[in-house]
Each structure stands twice: as structure tokens, then as C-alpha cells.
Amino acid sequence: MSNGGKTPAMIRHVEAGQLCCDPVWEAAYERFETPEEEIAKFIKRLRKFGVDQLDKQSSVIELFCGRGGGLVxxxxxxxxxxxxxxxSDTLLESYRGPAQLHLADCRSLPMSDATYDIAIVQGGLHHLPNLPDDLNESxxxxxxxxxxxxxLYVIEPWMTPFLRIAHAITDQPIVRKLYAKGDALATMTEHESETYFQWLGMPDVLMQSFSRYFDTVQCDMSWGKLAYVGKPR
Ligand SMILES: C[S@@+](CC[C@H](N)C(=O)[O-])C[C@H]1O[C@@H](n2cnc3c(N)ncnc32)[C@H](O)[C@@H]1O
Structure with missing residues (x-):
């Protein structure tokens, strides 16, 4: 990642035995997009939310940050x-840059109360195994x-007609053979299928959880994504 070349400063808040990671899913995630493609996607999303207009001194935490493209x-x-x-310490270790990293479980955060101006989640909540309890905790x-x-700014997959069609296409063996990105996506979907389809299958329950903790500022469900902005209740 061309972001300054600094090795990550990581605080470990959990023991190695508590880690959750699937090397096949992580390898497919690394194949799906180059870091630069991913960073460009994140910048576009953040601009769409208007995050680029906010005070640059704001304290920002990205939850479920993976290899840190969103931090870059x-x-x-x-x-x-x-x-x-x-x-995942493996994913955190591939980040290069100045952000402070925390190896921790987002269901039980080690940070003090009222610390951050902005929290961002890009595609992490659908990895939670027990819904809605884990979502409520997070x-x-x-x-x-x-x-x-x-x-709070959230982007997560959401079942829309577009996503149904995208799944139907990337599930085709011929597409997986010819299109490396489609194969990586299908591999990720297979390896996270339990949590992913659980997430996609209970939209009303999920929205109730959001409403319990946040007042909705913005909520858009289109093109296979939930784009949500909330303020703490
Ligand atoms: C789909 S990836 C998204 C990573 C990053 N936000 C991105 O868009 O590239 C989901 C991430 O959630 C992490 N994760 C899953 N459960 C977690 C938990 N309970 N607490 C913290 N991270 C978790 C995984 O290690 C993985 O990096």
C-alpha cells in the first residue's frame, strides 16, 4: 500500500486464541481488488456521504477496518x-500508515466513552455471527x-434487485473461470455465506437495531448497498 510505508502501530486488546479469521476468505479479499482500487472506492463513498466536508481534525475510528484501505x-x-x-491481525499487519490500529472485537470495544467524532463501518457488520445480538452489542x-x-457512517451489503442479479451472474462457473474478480467475490460470499445471508435475510430486524441506538440522518438502500448515517440517541 503506497501510503507512507510506516509499519502499523497496533495495540492488541484480544488474545490470539480469540481471533476469528478464515485464510481462504482473506486471500479472496486480497484478490478482489488491488489496494489502490479499494482506496479509490472508499474515497468515492466517503465523498458521497459528505465526510470530506467535515472538520479534518475530527477524531475518526473505522470499525472492522480490515487491511486499512479506508484508513488510507x-x-x-x-x-x-x-x-x-x-x-484479524493478519489484515491489520498489511496496513502501512500513521493510523493507530487496535486488534479488538467491535462487540466489546476497549475505547473510553465519548472519544470519537466519527465512526465508520464499511462492510463489517455482515460478518457478525449472531444477529441481532452481535449487531446490538456493536x-x-x-x-x-x-x-x-x-x-456513524455505515456501508453494508443489502438485498436489492441489483444484488440478486450480481449473485446470479458471479455464481455461474463460466463467469468464475473467466473473470478473476467475480471468482474472488464468489469465494468470499461462499466463505462468509452463513453470516452474509443471515444479514441479507433480516432487513427489518437490522433496521430496528439501528433505530434502538441511533437516530437516522440518512438511509439509502440501492445497488446492493445500505448507506446509513446515524447520530447517537
Ligand atoms: C469484509 S471485511 C471489511 C474490511 C474493510 N472494512 C474493507 O471494506 O475492506 C470485514 C472485516 O471485519 C473483521 N471482523 C469480523 N468480525 C469482527 C469483530 N467482531 N470485530 C472486529 N472485526 C471483525 C474481519 O476481520 C474483516 O477484516
Whole structure:
């Protein structure tokens, strides 16, 4: 990742035995997009949310940050006070940059109350195994670490006609053979299928969880994605 070449400063809040990771899923995730493609996608998403218009001194935490492409995107948009949390040390170790990293479980965050102005989640909540309990814990913890008046920005997969068609296409063996990106996506979907389809199958329950902890500022469900902005209740 061409973001300064600094090795990550990682605080380990969980023991190695508590880690959750699937090497096949992680390899497919690495194949799906190059880091630069991923960073460009994140910058586009953040701009669409209007995050680029916010105070660049804001304290920002990206939850479920994976290998940290979103942290690089925030850095490139000018944010200087950025932290990331993920449960995979392998993915966190591939991040290069100045953000403070935390190896921790987003259902039980090690940060103090009312610490951050902005929390961001890009595609992590659908990895939670027990819904809606794990989502409630993650959202409750996110609300706790946000300052009053802070904001939560979420992008997650959402079952829309577009996503149904995308699955139907990438499931075809011929497509998987000819299209490396489609194969990587289908491999990721297979390896996260239990949590992924559980997430896609209960939209009303999920939205109730969001409403329990956050007031909705923006909510868009289109093109296979939920784009949600909330403020702590
Ligand atoms: C689909 S990846 C998204 C990573 C990153 N946000 C991105 O878009 O590239 C989901 C991430 O959630 C992490 N994860 C899953 N369960 C977690 C938990 N309970 N706490 C923290 N991270 C978790 C995984 O290790 C993985 O990096």
C-alpha cells in the first residue's frame, strides 16, 4: 500500500486464541481488488456521504477496518486523527500508515466513552455471527465511544434487485473461470455465506437495531448497498 510505508502501530486488546479469521476468505479479499482500487472506492463513498466536508481534525475510528484501505482513504482526504479496529491481525499487519490500529472485537470495544467524532463501518457488520445480538452489542458500543453529536457512517451489503442479479451472474462457473474478480467475490460470499445471508435475510430486524441506538440522518438502500448515517440517541 503506497501510503507512507510506516509499519502499523497496533495495540492488541484480544488474545490470539480469540481471533476469528478464515485464510481462504482473506486471500479472496486480497484478490478482489488491488489496494489502490479499494482506496479509490472508499474515497468515492466517503465523498458521497459528505465526510470530506467535515472538520479534518475530527477524531475518526473505522470499525472492522480490515487491511486499512479506508484508513488510507481518510488520510488522503486530509484527516489526521484516525484509528482502526479489526479482529484479524493478519489484515491489520498489511496496513502501512500513521493510523493507530487496535486488534479488538467491535462487540466489546476497549475505547473510553465519548472519544470519537466519527465512526465508520464499511462492510463489517455482515460478518457478525449472531444477529441481532452481535449487531446490538456493536451498535451499543459504537454509540458509547461516540461523542454526543457524533456520527456513524455505515456501508453494508443489502438485498436489492441489483444484488440478486450480481449473485446470479458471479455464481455461474463460466463467469468464475473467466473473470478473476467475480471468482474472488464468489469465494468470499461462499466463505462468509452463513453470516452474509443471515444479514441479507433480516432487513427489518437490522433496521430496528439501528433505530434502538441511533437516530437516522440518512438511509439509502440501492445497488446492493445500505448507506446509513446515524447520530447517537
Ligand atoms: C469484509 S471485511 C471489511 C474490511 C474493510 N472494512 C474493507 O471494506 O475492506 C470485514 C472485516 O471485519 C473483521 N471482523 C469480523 N468480525 C469482527 C469483530 N467482531 N470485530 C472486529 N472485526 C471483525 C474481519 O476481520 C474483516 O477484516
Amino acid at each position: 482513504a481518510l488520510q488522503r482526504l486530509g484527516f489526521t486523527n484516525v484509528e482502526g479496529v479489526d479482529l 451498535l451499543s458500543e459504537t454509540r458509547r465511544i461516540l461523542k454526543p453529536g457524533g456520527r
